[in-house]
Amino acid sequence: MENTTTPSKRTGGRSAAVIHNVRTAVEELVEEKGQDRVTVPMIAERAGVNPTSIYRRWGDLPTLINDIATYQLDPSRPLPERGDLRADLTEWARELGEHYRNPVNAALLRGGASAAGERQSNCLRNRRIEANLLLERYPDASITDDDILDTVVAPIVYRVIFLPWTLEDTTAEHLVARLFH
Amino acid sequence: MENTTTPSKRTGGRSAAVIHNVRTAVEELVEEKGQDRVTVPMIAERAGVNPTSIYRRWGDLPTLINDIATYQLDPSRPLPERGDLRADLTEWARELGEHYRNPVNAALLRGGASAAGERQSNCLRNRRIEANLLLERYPDASITDDDILDTVVAPIVYRVIFLPWTLEDTTAEHLVARLFH
Structure with missing residues (x-):
């Protein structure tokens, strides 16, 4: 549940938990229903957040899907370092x-x-x-x-x-x- | 209007006209409405064919879209021949x-x-x-x-x-x- 006074782009703490819950919800729902049957209210319900939190952070469903699709390839993860x-x-x-x-x-x-x-x-x-x-x-x-x-x-x-x-x-x-x- | 006794895969004459009309209808509708708002009944109406003719030939909308997307790159067209x-x-x-x-x-x-x-x-x-x-x-x-x-x-x-x-x-x-x- 995101506090609406929290800046929506903050990445630590509660905000990180929202991202995590939304990501998990999208993955589960895509697996269960297929990607074209997933909606923002459905994701919000599963993630336990308000749909407006999703719209505020991602703008729309395609942007959310795009974002989630690559989330596991977290750009801050360590890259291979083999010396070559x-x-x-x-x-x-x-x-x-x-x-x-x-x-x-x-x-x-x-x-x-x-x-x-x-x-x-x-x-x-x-x-x-x-x-x-x-x-x-x-x-x-x-x-x-x-x-x-x-x-x-x-x-x-x-x-x-x-x-x-x-x-x-x-x-x-x-x-x-x-x-x- | 396709005659239901005509083999649906015949490519000459009436069948070619159906393909042409369906293709044109899809292109126009995608341009007008955006690709996710186009439906088979909408295409059928615009093309002047029965929706069942579309389902019989293409199976479903994604297959039709896939097919139409590449139709202009007709595989029977002459390929470049530059000698190299x-x-x-x-x-x-x-x-x-x-x-x-x-x-x-x-x-x-x-x-x-x-x-x-x-x-x-x-x-x-x-x-x-x-x-x-x-x-x-x-x-x-x-x-x-x-x-x-x-x-x-x-x-x-x-x-x-x-x-x-x-x-x-x-x-x-x-x-x-x-x-x-």
């Missing part, structure tokens, strides 16, 4: 593939895709930030963030959306190998 | 990018994305068929259809869905260059 760009990227790509092999995350990404286009996707923005954090460690690499997005992230996202059964244990390694070939 | 794999692929990729710079086609692709995952996408299947047709002309090329899908098609589709404003005149050329670098 190729190894770091491979592990990072493997994490991304693993995340989306969970059918709930894949369904949420598809939902986010249908709502995307007019707004910048958090999924994309966070992956680009991370690609740049990895690149910063290796200033001599001749690879750019666009190369990583196009060659590694795009094929994973494309498979998640259109061909989830082609995501394999070796996909990340293959894609990163292509980047270095 | 790189030139052919560049022209082919440019065509794909051009197709999806039309906001209606992009919206339809996003709609198809949200319905994809459980079924094979026509968009993807047709692009793979075409990639193989192009490759067959150049048996000495060391490129595979997977390379083309991952390196050229996936980044275009990814941009169309999540970052349409980054699709530029030079995108196709850049992506194909990466394949040959």
